[in-house]
Amino acid sequence: MSENYSDAMLKQAVGTAHKEALKETAGENASYIPYLASVDSNLCGAAIVTADGRVFEAGDSRFEFAIESISKVFTLALVMDEVGAPAIRDKVGANPTGMPFNSVLALELAKGKPLSPLVNAGAIATASLVTGSDTEARWQRILDMQSAFAGRGISLSDEVNESEQTTNFHNRAIAWILYSAGTCYSDPLEALDIYTRQCSTLISAVDLATMGATLANHGVNPVTGKTVIKKENTQHILAEMMMEGLYTASGDFAYEVGLPGKSGVGGGILAVVPGKMAIAGFAPPLDPSGNSIRGQAAVRSVATQLNLNLFAQ
Structure with missing residues (x-):
C-alpha cells in the first residue's frame, strides 16, 4: 500500500x-x-x-x-457505472485499434464498431450512452464526474471549447459513420458536442x-x-x-x-x-x-x- x-x-x-x-x-x-x-x-x-x-x-x-483525451477515462467511468462493463464491451469494445486515435480506417475495418472507448470513435460512442433529459443535462453529468474525480469543481474553458468546436470536422465524419453503423446511441451531433466539451475542461x-x-x-x-x-x-x-x-x-x-x-x-x-x-x-x-x-x-x-x-x- x-x-x-x-x-x-x-x-x-x-x-x-x-x-x-x-x-x-x-x-x-x-x-x-x-x-x-x-x-x-x-x-x-x-x-x-x-x-x-x-x-x-x-x-x-x-x-x-x-x-x-484524458477525459475519455472519466466519461467511460460514468457510463460503465450506469450500464455495466459487459454493455460497454459489447457496444463500444475493449481492444486496441493499432491505428491513430482519430482513425476512420480503423472504424471502417471494424464495420463501424469503435473497438476501444479510448480512441475518438469509441469516446464519441461512449458519450452517446450518457443519459439525461437533454444535451445540457448529459453534459452536466460528465462535468460532475470529472469534478468528483478531481475533488474540486472542474470548469469548461470557453476558449478551448470554441477552438475545438470550430475545428472538429474529422470527428463529425466519425460521428456520422458511427450513426450509420448503429454504434452511436443518440443524435450523433449531440454526442459529438458533449464529447468535444468534455475535452475542453481545464x-x-x-x-x-x-x-x-x-x-x-x-x-x-x-x-x-x-x-x-x-x-x-x-x-x-x-x-x-x-x-x-x-x-x-x-x-x-x-x-x-x-x-x-x-x-x-x-x-x-x-x-x-x-x-x-x-x-x-x-x-x-x-x-x-x-x-x-x-x-x-x-x-x-x-x-x-x-x-x-x-x-x-
Whole structure:
C-alpha cells in the first residue's frame, strides 16, 4: 500500500522526475487545435497523489491545461457505472485499434464498431450512452464526474471549447459513420458536442494525479473520501488504459513503464499504480503519437525510482 513509501521518498521522486523531464527538448505542441498551439511549450509539471491522499508535486504542477483525451477515462467511468462493463464491451469494445486515435480506417475495418472507448470513435460512442433529459443535462453529468474525480469543481474553458468546436470536422465524419453503423446511441451531433466539451475542461497535474489516485484507490477519492465509482469497474477501466491509453505508443509505454496510462494532446499524462498511487506529468510538446514527451519522462522516472512497474513485481 502507499504507506510503504515515506513522504521524503515521494518528494524526492517527484522532484527528480521533474528534473529528468526538463532534459527533454524534443516535440511540438499540438497545432491542429489553435488554443493548444498557443500554450507555453516550456511549461513542465509533475505530481504524485497516493491512495491514502498524500500529495507531492514539482514544477508547473498547478498550471491548468486542457484535459483533452484524458477525459475519455472519466466519461467511460460514468457510463460503465450506469450500464455495466459487459454493455460497454459489447457496444463500444475493449481492444486496441493499432491505428491513430482519430482513425476512420480503423472504424471502417471494424464495420463501424469503435473497438476501444479510448480512441475518438469509441469516446464519441461512449458519450452517446450518457443519459439525461437533454444535451445540457448529459453534459452536466460528465462535468460532475470529472469534478468528483478531481475533488474540486472542474470548469469548461470557453476558449478551448470554441477552438475545438470550430475545428472538429474529422470527428463529425466519425460521428456520422458511427450513426450509420448503429454504434452511436443518440443524435450523433449531440454526442459529438458533449464529447468535444468534455475535452475542453481545464485541470492541473495535481488534479490529474488525484483523478488517477481515485482509480488506484478502487473508486474512492483519497482526498475527499467520497466514493466516485463502483470498485468493480476500476479494473476494467485500468485494463482499457493499459491497452490503448497512449494510442499507438501504448505498447511501448507498457514495455518501459508497465502501468495503465492515459495521455491527452493538451500535454497531460497519467499513470495509475493500483492500490498505491497515481503519477501525473504535464508538458505541451508531443511525440508523433500525440503523447507528452516530458510528461512521459516524468512518469517513467517516478516508476523507475520506486520500482512500480507491475510486470516487475
